[in-house]
Amino acid sequence: MPGALAVNATSLFASRAALSSVGQRLDHLRTLATTGEDLNYTWQAWTQGYYREDEIDTDAFSPDVGASYGVAEGKTHGFQAGVDKRKVITSKTGKGPKKYVTYGAFMDYTESEADLPHQTASTLKSTGLGGYISTHAGPWHTDLVARYTWDKYKITVGSTSMDTDGYTWSGMARVAYAYDYGTWSLLPQGQLIYQQRDVASATDAFGRNYVFGPANMRLNVPASFEGRVGATLRKAVRLGNRISLAPYVSALFLWEFKGNLTVTTVNNTAIKTDFGGESYLFSAGLPVRVSDALDIYAEASLQTGGPTESHNLNLGVNYRW
Numbered sequence: 001m002p003g004a005l006a007v008n009a010t011s012l013f014a015s016r017a018a019l020s021s022v023g024q025r026l027d028h029l030r031t032l033a034t035t036g037e038d039l040n041y042t043w044q045a046w047t048q049g050y051y052r053e054d055e056i057d058t059d060a061f062s063p064d065v066g067a068s069y070g071v072a073e074g075k076t077h078g079f080q081a082g083v084d085k086r087k088v089i090t091s092k093t094g095k096g097p098k099k100y101v102t103y104g105a106f107m108d109y110t111e112s113e114a115d116l117p118h119q120t121a122s123t124l125k126s127t128g129l130g131g132y133i134s135t136h137a138g139p140w141h142t143d144l145v146a147r148y149t150w151d152k153y154k155i156t157v158g159s160t161s162m163d164t165d166g167y168t169w170s171g172m173a174r175v176a177y178a179y180d181y182g183t184w185s186l187l188p189q190g191q192l193i194y195q196q197r198d199v200a201s202a203t204d205a206f207g208r209n210y211v212f213g214p215a216n217m218r219l220n221v222p223a224s225f226e227g228r229v230g231a232t233l234r235k236a237v238r239l240g241n242r243i244s245l246a247p248y249v250s251a252l253f254l255w256e257f258k259g260n261l262t263v264t265t266v267n268n269t270a271i272k273t274d275f276g277g278e279s280y281l282f283s284a285g286l287p288v289r290v291s292d293a294l295d296i297y298a299e300a301s302l303q304t305g306g307p308t309e310s311h312n313l314n315l316g317v318n319y320r321w
Contacts, residue, residue, distance in 0.1 A: 007153055007164075007199060009114040010124035012224055012275055013054055013076045015170050015195045017312065018108050018128060018147065020301075021050040021080055023172060023191075024314050026134050026143045028287040028297040029102060030176075031234060031246040041293075041320040044104075045083045048297075048316025052076040054308045056114070074114045074308070082106030084132075099137040106130050110149075125152045126168070139179070141187070145172040155202065164202035168223075170195040176232075187232045191252075195224035225257040228281070244289040252281040256306070279306030293320055 025046060054074035084104025112124045130147035149168045154161055176189035230252030237245040256276045285299035295318040303310040 007122050007124075007155065008223070008275070009054070009056060009072070009074050010076075010112040010122050010153070011151070011168060011197055011199070012195070013052060013074050013114070013310075014078070014110045014112040014124055014126050014151075015147075015149070015168055015224070016193075017050050017052045017076045017112070018078060018080065018110050018126075018149075019145065019170060019172050019193060020052075020312060021048055021078075021108070021314050021316075022106065022130065022132060022145050022147070023143070023174070024048075024285070024297070024299050025080075025082070025316060025318075026132065026145075026174075027232075027285070027299075028295065028316070028318070029134060030136055030141050031248065031287050041086065043083065043085055044102075044318055044320045045081075046316060046318040047079065047081040048314055049079045050077065050312065050314045052310060052312045054114075054310045057307045057309075072114055072116045074112065076110065076112040078108055078110030078126075080106050080108040099135065101133065101135050103133040104131065106132070108147075120158075121156045123154045123156075126150070139177050141174075141176040141178065141189075143172065143174040147171070151197070151199070153199065153202075162202045164200045166197055166199035168195060168197040170224075183236045185234050185236070187234070189228075189230060189232065189252075191226075191228040193224070193226045193228070197223050223258060224275075227255050227257070228252045230281070242289070242291050246287045248283075248285050250281075250283045250285075252283075254279045254281055254303070254306070275307050277306055279303055279308075294318070295320075 025048060052075070056072040056074060082104050084102050086100060086102045089099040089101060108128045108130070110126045110128070112126070113121060115121045126149045128147050128149035130145060132143065132145040135142045147170050151166045151168055153164050153166070170193070172191060172193045174189060174191040176187045179186045230250060232248050232250035234246050234248030237247070239245065255278050258276060281301060281303045283299055283301035285297065287295060287297040289295050297316050297318070299314045301312040303312070
């Protein structure tokens with residue numbers, strides 16, 4: 001059933017959009033730190049929204065499904081809100097660079113939909129909680145993010161639909177090193193992003209049962225394990241005494257090691273989706289420190305070269321005290 005296969009797409013797209021949003025938040029936190037380390041603050045509160053569109057190539061589906069259904073589309077949107085605390089650590093001797101450690105928590109809500117021709121679709125409504133820790137010591141930057149979600153799926157074919165639920169937990173680890181050249185900075189970086197989920201079996205209107213993953217491994221079926229390497233180029237710009245801008249562009253090479261799902265029907269027919277392989281991510285963003293207390297930021301990105309082509313937009317606001 002191709003509609004059931006779209007479950008894989010909605011789950012992947014929702015988690016990727018949410019983790020990308022948190023990653024962008026930490027990027028901007030780090031970027032503005034280079035122009036705002038003189039600011040005396042401890043706490044920050046932030047919120048941001050994200051929107052993503054995907055075009056899914058037929059290569060992502062089993063050959064018989066792809067031939068019948070052609071290109072599919074996905075749309076994802078959501079919002080996040082969080083609070084974090086910054087700690088400044090100085091060496092015992094008082095010499096050398098300071099170390100900045102920020103740790104925080106966030107919540108989010110995401111809706112994702114994958115549409116195939118012939119009135120076939122899967123929708124996901126996901127509520128998540130997560131936490132992160134980010135460090136900045138001299139040229140080194142590190143991020144760790146963990147996220148857990150409660151997921152509700154609806155699979156629709158024509159006027160018939162079936163519901164199921166599950167959960168997803170995911171995480172991200174990133175390391176970057178900054179080379180500073182006056183007001184310019186180049187940050188090579190590496191990332192690992194992991195997503196694992198459980199989706200309960202579902203039964204359609206005709207009594208047919210669908211198991212999302214191998215029948216003997218239904219729980220905690222690995223859904224995504226992605227590696228990223230690349231670099232970000234940014235420039236620090238000051239406008240007066242308070243306003244700072246840090247426009248940047250980035251290019252990353254992505255390799256998805258997993259990204260697959262097998263749907264096994266009651267008659268043991270297995271239909272597969274595969275979002276694995278290489279792709280490329282290009283981004284441009286603009287964080288702005290409006291005042292000592294307020295930041296706004298935006299980012300647009302394009303992911304291409306793989307089984308999906310994605311367009312992303314994130315907008316956020318940060319307040320510190």
